[in-house]
Amino acid sequence: MIAVIGAGVAGVMAARFLKAAGAEVLLIDRSHIPASGGSGAAGAFVSPKIGKGGPLQELTNEAFAFAHRFYRENFPDAFHADGVLRIPKNEADEAKFRDYEAFNYRPYEVWSREEAERAGLRNVPGGFFFPDAGDADAQAICREIGNGIGLRQMAVERLEARQGSWLLHGSGEVLKAEKVVLATGYECDLLDLRYLGIKGLWGSRGDYATSRKFPISLHRDFSLSSTRNGRVKLGATHVKRPHPCLACDGQPLKELEGKASWITDTSDFRLLETFCGMRSTSRDHFPTVGPIIDVPRMLEEHPSVTRGAKVPLIHHENLVILNGLGGRGFVFAPLMAKWLAQYLLEGTAVDARVHPDRLFYKWVRRLGN
Numbered sequence: 347m348i349a350v351i352g353a354g355v356a357g358v359m360a361a362r363f364l365k366a367a368g369a370e371v372l373l374i375d376r377s378h379i380p381a382s383g384g385s386g387a388a389g390a391f392v393s394p395k396i397g398k399g400g401p402l403q404e405l406t407n408e409a410f411a412f413a414h415r416f417y418r419e420n421f422p423d424a425f426h427a428d429g430v431l432r433i434p435k436n437e438a439d440e441a442k443f444r445d446y447e448a449f450n451y452r453p454y455e456v457w458s459r460e461e462a463e464r465a466g467l468r469n470v471p472g473g474f475f476f477p478d479a480g481d482a483d484a485q486a487i488c489r490e491i492g493n494g495i496g497l498r499q500m501a502v503e504r505l506e507a508r509q510g511s512w513l514l515h516g517s518g519e520v521l522k523a524e525k526v527v528l529a530t531g532y533e534c535d536l537l538d539l540r541y542l543g544i545k546g547l548w549g550s551r552g553d554y555a556t557s558r559k560f561p562i563s564l565h566r567d568f569s570l571s572s573t574r575n576g577r578v579k580l581g582a583t584h585v586k587r588p589h590p591c592l593a594c595d596g597q598p599l600k601e602l603e604g605k606a607s608w609i610t611d612t613s614d615f616r617l618l619e620t621f622c623g624m625r626s627t628s629r630d631h632f633p634t635v636g637p638i639i640d641v642p643r644m645l646e647e648h649p650s651v652t653r654g655a656k657v658p659l660i661h662h663e664n665l666v667i668l669n670g671l672g673g674r675g676f677v678f679a680p681l682m683a684k685w686l687a688q689y690l691l692e693g694t695a696v697d698a699r700v701h702p703d704r705l706f707y708k709w710v711r712r713l714g715n
């Protein structure tokens with residue numbers, strides 16, 4: 347049995363791909379419902395990355411191509427591909443868009459100010475419109491997968507390796523698993539994972555009732571969704587905080603409401619529900635997928651590694667991670683979960699761009715300084 351700890355989008359997708367490949371899976375979360383963490387707060391926009399190219403943009407767009415097909419085929423009612431317009435944040439950003447165009451995911455359209463106005467926007471110089479992009483209903487997707495697999499409520503407090511298996515201690519019980527997938531988001535305290543540099547970034551989202559009919563979603567330094575059933579989603583994640591805020595009473599949304607009202611008429615927006623949560627990012631902003639180094643053993647058995655010695659890496663047996671999905675959890679999770687399942691069940695090598703080992707040597711050498 348494979349225990350997947352964490353029922354956010356990373357955990358539910360891992361569980362889904364593992365189960366689809368024939369594995370027996372136990373999905374665990376400290377909450378009794380899936381998506382109680384960052385995943386439930388997400389606007390869950392699924393769009394490509396713009397920029398001047400490079401490995402992270404390439405990987406993101408590879409994951410986007412996989413994700414939008416995956417959601418369309420498997421969750422047609424919970425994925426709304428109305429298209430996403432990427433708008434420059436300011437004049438300096440607008441100038442950069444010209445350099446970005448050569449690296450754009452295809453298909454895309456270059457929208458003028460007039461085209462943006464026809465979509466109900468003002469003070470918008472235009473932007474890139476990605477017709478395949480859209481937004482997902484984060485909770486519906488995580489709930490559907492979680493309910494299909496079954497969710498065991500347990501706050502895992504400790505992991506113990508025992509004769510090739512793992513014992514999960516927590517909530518007054520002990521569970522035994524042959525393999526473990528750690529998908530705990532910004533909370534990374536079950537093992538020594540310092541080398542991954544996982545950090546949380548806090549954000550909030552508001553769902554508003556409106557009579558306005560926005561035909562498309564948009565991203566600037568905040569995101570606004572198209573209208574569905576008389577509702578829109580407005581959100582962003584920008585605040586560095588060590589822990590989620592528990593009672594914000596919608597206050598952080600005021601700034602976002604101000605930004606949204608600059609580019610469209612929000613006068614009849616009525617706040618219905620607020621969500622807040624943490625997203626987690628690795629040190630280099632790439633997802634982190636695959637086996638985990640046993641740091642205490644490495645330091646004990648090979649102390650020279652802190653002085654730059656190239657020694658064989660020691661990994662925890664039968665334990666992997668899926669984390670660091672950043673602000674694009676719903677873009678990355680399906681493809682990363684597929685890669686994770688292929689690694690765990692078939693032994694397929696993990697793509698070096700997301701393999702956790704990439705972060706180890708640099709981190710460990712700093713210990714020696």
Ligand SMILES: Cc1cc2nc3c(=O)[nH]c(=O)nc-3n(C[C@H](O)[C@H](O)[C@H](O)COP(=O)(O)OP(=O)(O)OC[C@H]3O[C@@H](n4cnc5c(N)ncnc54)[C@H](O)[C@@H]3O)c2cc1C
Nearest residue numbers: 352354355356376383384385390391502531549674675676
């Ligand atoms: C406001 C906001 C807006 C966002 N917008 C978007 C967006 O538009 N598009 C997009 O793609 N992404 C977006 N994101 C990012 C996305 O939400 C994250 O990348 C994604 O949710 C990370 O998923 P996760 O499963 O790794 O973590 P989480 O969703 O945080 O899940 C981790 C789970 O692990 C559980 N857990 C932790 N420790 C334990 C333990 N010891 N025992 C048992 N259970 C445990 C937690 O209860 C939690 O349910 C947004 C995030 C936020 C906060």
